[in-house]
Amino acid sequence: MKNFKAATGLKNRHLQTLYPTLFRQCPTIDFTVQQFELADGDFVDCHWYKKPAMDSKQPIVILFHGLAGSFKSAYIKGMMQHLHSKGYSSVLMHFRGCSERLNRTARAYHSGDTADAKAWITHLKESFPASPLFAIGYSLGGNVLLKLLAEYSHSSPLSAAVSVSAPVQLASCSATMQHGFAKVYQQYLLRPLKRSLLKKYLCHDYMTLIGLSVQSVKKINSIEQFDNLYTAKIHGFTDAKEYYKVSSAGQYLPEIQCQTLIVQALDDPFMGANIQEEFRGLPANISIDTPRNGGHLGFVSGSLFRPKYWLEQRISDYFLAQKS
Numbered sequence: 001m002k003n004f005k006a007a008t009g010l011k012n013r014h015l016q017t018l019y020p021t022l023f024r025q026c027p028t029i030d031f032t033v034q035q036f037e038l039a040d041g042d043f044v045d046c047h048w049y050k051k052p053a054m055d056s057k058q059p060i061v062i063l064f065h066g067l068a069g070s071f072k073s074a075y076i077k078g079m080m081q082h083l084h085s086k087g088y089s090s091v092l093m094h095f096r097g098c099s100e101r102l103n104r105t106a107r108a109y110h111s112g113d114t115a116d117a118k119a120w121i122t123h124l125k126e127s128f129p130a131s132p133l134f135a136i137g138y139s140l141g142g143n144v145l146l147k148l149l150a151e152y153s154h155s156s157p158l159s160a161a162v163s164v165s166a167p168v169q170l171a172s173c174s175a176t177m178q179h180g181f182a183k184v185y186q187q188y189l190l191r192p193l194k195r196s197l198l199k200k201y202l203c204h205d206y207m208t209l210i211g212l213s214v215q216s217v218k219k220i221n222s223i224e225q226f227d228n229l230y231t232a233k234i235h236g237f238t239d240a241k242e243y244y245k246v247s248s249a250g251q252y253l254p255e256i257q258c259q260t261l262i263v264q265a266l267d268d269p270f271m272g273a274n275i276q277e278e279f280r281g282l283p284a285n286i287s288i289d290t291p292r293n294g295g296h297l298g299f300v301s302g303s304l305f306r307p308k309y310w311l312e313q314r315i316s317d318y319f320l321a322q323k324s
Contacts, residue, residue, distance in 0.1 A: 064095075075311075137164070145163055151255075198217055
């Protein structure tokens with residue numbers, strides 16, 4: 001399952017990206033929801049599928065979703081169901097405010113914020129000491145995961161990890177989103193970000209905190225503007241430029257020591273033209289899949305009316321190889 005072949009009729013980058021979101025039907029998952037308390041008084045909701053007993057040796061896969069993603073995302077539900085069929089328990093750690101409940105603090109989450117993920121992984125290692133831990137990060141969650149692995153260096157508690165469609169050069173991705181059909185994706189992602197932030201005004205005075213008014217939020221029309229006015233400032237960066245520079249995982253990849261697979265389609269409409277350049281000269285423990293097609297979080301094989309989601313089998317095969 002290593003080589004990806006796009007589904008007949010779905011080779012176009014936008015069809016690969018949009019098809020799973022618009023047409024994939026996933027059975028309802030009966031989640032077990034765990035509210036995980038954070039050191040600063042905030043929390044994240046973690047959705048388990050088939051949570052194991054604490055003395056279990058069953059491997060656990062931790063999932064990190066993309067920008068504005070959640071337990072409702074088709075790529076999350078599909079992956080969790082597939083992992084269950086292969087003998088894994090899985091848990092999705094939502095980033096702050098992404099589980100349909102507003103988080104408590106004025107801050108939210110961002111592409112380089114690894115502290116919450118580290119705290120959750122530490123908790124899992126302590127709670128399930130006999131269970132091997134694996135991780136998958138999608139898009140923004142992939143960037144967070146790769147940066148996290150670099151910070152762990154030789155001391156990673158994860159047996160292996162997979163990053164999918166990660167924007168490892170945030171500035172380049174932000175610029176790409178300003179052109180052509182990518183503007184449609186940008187608006188799709190921007191709407192829930194603005195909606196969530198406007199709700200948070202009921203609890204926090206952002207005008208006093210960072211000089212951001214409700215009227216200014218309503219006028220935001222790009223991810224870069226959102227990051228410049230809110231994401232960067234509420235998380236201690238000067239502006240979006242500094243935030244992107246510090247948080248982009250590409251610069252940290254050589255420091256990763258964990259067994260890691262990076263999956264990145266060359267036709268990803270969220271990325272710049274020089275995707276492959278980001279993955280040259282990396283250590284042998286990092287495997288790279290760069291299929292010509294696949295779009296952003298797509299990777300639909302099979303056919304238009306009988307699609308197969310190649311990514312799921314590819315990831316479970318990779319994890320199995322690391323256990324062998």
